[in-house]
Amino acid sequence: MLNIFRPAAHRPRVDDAHVDPLYRRLRWQIFLGIFFGYAAYYLVRKNFALAMPYLVEQGFSRGDLGFALSGISIAYGFSKFIMGSVSDRSNPRVFLPAGLILAAVVMLIMGFVPWATSSIMIMFVLLFVCGWFQGMGWPPCGRTMVHWWSHKERGSIVSVWNCAHNVGGGLPPLLFLLGMAWFNDWKAALYMPAFGAILVAVIAFMLMRDTPQSCGLPPIEAYKNDYPPDYNEQYEEELTAKQIFMQYILPNKLLWYIALANVFVYLLRYGILDWSPTYLKEVKHFTLDKSSWAYFLYEYAGIPGTLLCGWMSDKVFKGNRGATGVFFMVLVTIATVVYWLNPVGNPGVDMACMIVIGFLIYGPVMLIGLHALELAPKKAAGTAAGFTGLFGYLGGSVAASAIVGYTVDYFGWNGGFAIMIGGGVLAVFLLILTMLSENKHKRQLKA
């Protein structure tokens, strides 16, 4: 382990009188650090697509640029898992800003060095490297949340934090417009979000902390008197990579179920999002500004949807993440059927479907991450979430671009929708299995 990433040493405990005020202040401060820190990761994950129309003008084909772009998802899928295991043994205060700065540096190179955008292979490699550094974002946030918020609070905190995706995902076009206004240069799509990300990385470093014990505080379980059923002293010991994989990840059947379900949740998340501009233009005859609005509304409808899902998961479904996921995925699959079958000439219905799907899909996306955090001890939480991300990105996101794309080429949009709706049904099936296993596991713990 690199020295700079080493977990922060535990400090002597502060006086009892100071525990509550310090915990309260640090939880706010740290939350802001991980929220804006992760939002900034999306600045340098979603911005390359904005430069693509200008690269097409330089002579690159859409297909080749799509291939270059896939470098981010492929690398991110592997990295979220592998760097997740490094993150579980690292100080998130250093780990998250380091990954963000490195990803931003790649975008600065692409923005300022002409050679970096001179061929598809070079762009693929650079985007792959950027995707790899992107994998240093989620796991430290996961590690932070499980160390600073107790089990009962996690549904709410993870759902609020998860809105960082949508906040960050919506900003690159605005930064690009600002850059165009200042510099009249399309490469602003690459370097403006990168500058923004570096600024946020510095702020995140100032706000974040490692564990409560490294700030002289008791563990969150003691502070909130909220212990997981199998909690013991070992929960506070850092684990080796071998222990994480062999004891807590690979033998964990529930984790496998949700990782597989994540393939199909991501197939819908990215299948609908990535293809909406093309589908709405080609089939529903939307103009560019209308389909851009549909895209924007899909992302931002995810914010209230995620919050509602987190609340329902804690209060209505009493912490049963599988059951909540089934509820949301059934509805999102129905909305996708309506989106597909709605005849041409009803743009209001198409727009409403995009909003409803965006509203519903980010809840299950969040729940799977949350569930993964809960299925492993907190010292293995990042790896557990990374494991689901590996399946979501390598399976779901890549299938959303490649399999849906080729299916539409050969069988038309009916074929593309059949894949996405089939994916929705499979996600529901796997989440039902998760729900049943979860109930059984809880009964065993009580017995």
Ligand SMILES: O=P(O)(O)OC[C@H](O)CO
């Ligand atoms: O890796 P992301 O950015 O797709 O985020 C994943 C969600 O937070 C659920 O794990």
